[in-house]
Amino acid sequence: MSKRPFLGWFASPSILIAFGLTASFLAIIQYSLRAHVPGSLDPGGFTFDNFTTLWHLAYGRAFMNSLLLCIWTAVFALLIGYPLAYAMIRARSGLLRSAILLISLTPLFMGEIVRTYSWMIVLGNRGFLNSVLLKLGLIDSPIGFMFTMTGVVIALVHFTLPIVVVMLAAALSHIDRNLERAATSLGAGRVRVFFTVTLPLSMPGVVAATSTAFAWTFSAFATPQMIGGGQVSTISTMVYQVGFASFNFPLAASLSLTGLLFAIAVLALFNTGIRRLEKYGAH
Amino acid sequence: MKKSLADHLLDWSGRIFLTAILGFLVLPFFVVAIASFNKGAILSFPPEAWSVQWYVNAFEYRDFGAGLRNSLRIAAIGAGIALIAGAGFAFVFQRYEFRFKSGLNAILMSPLIIPNFTIGLGILILTASASLPRNLWTVVTVHVIIVLPFVVRSVYVSLQNLERNYENAAESLGASPAYVLLTITAPLLLPGLIAGGIFAAILSFNEFTASLYVVNRGTTTLPVAMYNYVREYADPTLAAISVMYALAVAVLLLVLHRIFRLERVLNVE
Numbered sequence: 276m277s278k279r280p281f282l283g284w285f286a287s288p289s290i291l292i293a294f295g296l297t298a299s300f301l302a303i304i305q306y307s308l309r310a311h312v313p314g315s316l317d318p319g320g321f322t323f324d325n326f327t328t329l330w331h332l333a334y335g336r337a338f339m340n341s342l343l344l345c346i347w348t349a350v351f352a353l354l355i356g357y358p359l360a361y362a363m364i365r366a367r368s369g370l371l372r373s374a375i376l377l378i379s380l381t382p383l384f385m386g387e388i389v390r391t392y393s394w395m396i397v398l399g400n401r402g403f404l405n406s407v408l409l410k411l412g413l414i415d416s417p418i419g420f421m422f423t424m425t426g427v428v429i430a431l432v433h434f435t436l437p438i439v440v441v442m443l444a445a446a447l448s449h450i451d452r453n454l455e456r457a458a459t460s461l462g463a464g465r466v467r468v469f470f471t472v473t474l475p476l477s478m479p480g481v482v483a484a485t486s487t488a489f490a491w492t493f494s495a496f497a498t499p500q501m502i503g504g505g506q507v508s509t510i511s512t513m514v515y516q517v518g519f520a521s522f523n524f525p526l527a528a529s530l531s532l533t534g535l536l537f538a539i540a541v542l543a544l545f546n547t548g549i550r551r552l553e554k555y556g557a558h
Numbered sequence: 559m560k561k562s563l564a565d566h567l568l569d570w571s572g573r574i575f576l577t578a579i580l581g582f583l584v585l586p587f588f589v590v591a592i593a594s595f596n597k598g599a600i601l602s603f604p605p606e607a608w609s610v611q612w613y614v615n616a617f618e619y620r621d622f623g624a625g626l627r628n629s630l631r632i633a634a635i636g637a638g639i640a641l642i643a644g645a646g647f648a649f650v651f652q653r654y655e656f657r658f659k660s661g662l663n664a665i666l667m668s669p670l671i672i673p674n675f676t677i678g679l680g681i682l683i684l685t686a687s688a689s690l691p692r693n694l695w696t697v698v699t700v701h702v703i704i705v706l707p708f709v710v711r712s713v714y715v716s717l718q719n720l721e722r723n724y725e726n727a728a729e730s731l732g733a734s735p736a737y738v739l740l741t742i743t744a745p746l747l748l749p750g751l752i753a754g755g756i757f758a759a760i761l762s763f764n765e766f767t768a769s770l771y772v773v774n775r776g777t778t779t780l781p782v783a784m785y786n787y788v789r790e791y792a793d794p795t796l797a798a799i800s801v802m803y804a805l806a807v808a809v810l811l812l813v814l815h816r817i818f819r820l821e822r823v824l825n826v827e
Contacts, residue, residue: 293662
């Protein structure tokens with residue numbers, strides 16, 4: 276056996292944390308199979324009722340909303356994030372590159388509440404956007420962004436953009452520029468070089484960024500809660516509501532467990548689909 | 559080579575699009591900054607009169623002060639623990655083979671996929687079913703779990719870029735493993751460790767969703783206190799504290815960028 280100094284010392288804190296994390300996960304699974312005793316925080320006996328309750332229409336809509344929000348957010352974050360990452364990597368001056376990076380990261384470091392509250396002020400009926408549009412005479416009455424899917428998607432795109440840009444930029448920065456130069460020297464225009472060389476080479480980054488944007492949107496809580504204002508219910512807002520409004524923690528546990536499995540299933544489906552497409556494209 | 563008209567069009571539309579996106583990214587911050595100086599309690603754009611009373615209000619509101627103290631304490635302790643555990647794990651993960659290595663890695667990295675609300679709910683249920691007290695350490699535990707993957711990643715990258723020859727040289731000259739670790743490895747890793755620690759502290763300070771599940775009256779963090787404020791009041795006090803909050807984090811981020819260059823930390827060079 277090879278020498279492994281400090282293995283035990285260095286690994287034990289993380290093993291302790293892993294145990295805590297596993298225990299909390301087992302606690303969720305255990306609670307999801309227990310009955311809810313109204314008026315009591317302690318769960319009752321074993322039951323599968325929590326999972327059959329989830330077939331109710333209200334929960335179905337939460338799953339649907341979560342899925343739609345994830346898809347729309349990922350699509351728009353990619354469409355906006357790609358040019359941004361491209362401009363950042365290809366910027367000739369280091370100052371411009373740093374500036375684009377720092378501005379792209381601002382939403383990430385503003386914190387959920389500051390960011391979401393700011394969007395409430397931008398999107399509200401008497402908010403910034405409606406005031407500007409009304410003053411310019413472009414609209415006669417305020418557009419209802421608050422409490423709608425549109426409003427939530429706008430704020431979620433803003434929230435996922437930093438991670439999408441960083442992942443795309445990492446992929447773009449590792450592309451060999453000589454391949455583009457070769458295409459150019461063979462007479463391809465800039466647009467053609469981009470679509471036949473750069474974009475295909477950056478596809479792994481695009482796939483990774485899409486998955487991450489999906490996972491982030493799925494776990495977002497403050498944005499659908501505050502901008503959706505109870506009108507856009509998602510799995511995250513539903514879990515909180517079931518837990519802290521009805522104090523039905525067994526149901527909250529089964530809902531978050533089902534939600535997690537749902538998200539993993541969708542991501543797995545997405546990844547298989549992409550692999551199929553790649554195989555198809557290789558022919 | 560002379561640029562054609564099409565090339566110029568492409569360049570300019572690209573620049574306009576880029577400016578629009580950057581505008582979208584910073585728009586909420588500027589709007590909240592304007593709103594924070596609005597004189598009336600009800601917002602209007604542009605404000606009819608200006609005032610700094612909401613800043614005074616934010617300072618005088620007790621829950622914010624208590625929340626800030628809790629958040630700073632939790633971020634400091636949480637980042638410290640996450641740094642020790644994360645650096646240790648990154649070290650053994652990068653250098654050694656051991657039993658359950660990939661399993662341990664999968665568990666520790668799982669918070670990147672498991673939503674924060676599920677982690678918060680899990681720890682809440684765990685403390686309830688094990689009859690553990692819900693205190694500051696509960697919140698710290700949640701934060702450590704959530705920020706650990708980021709610390710591990712950051713330290714792992716520094717370990718990969720570490721020149722092993724210095725350690726080998728010291729070892730071949732007879733230095734003990736502990737001596738090599740303290741005098742060669744640790745100093746070389748220091749920038750990566752500091753960056754990882756600051757990153758963890760910022761993430762912990764910003765964490766809201768999981769905290770909402772595990773805080774009680776005495777351990778309310780600043781983001782949770784701010785959320786509670788929005789639910790009760792509609793005046794621009796929250797805009798004022800938002801501006802201060804964002805500026806403080808921005809300054810920290812700029813310092814981090816100054817010292818470590820974020821391009822390198824994020825691997826996008």
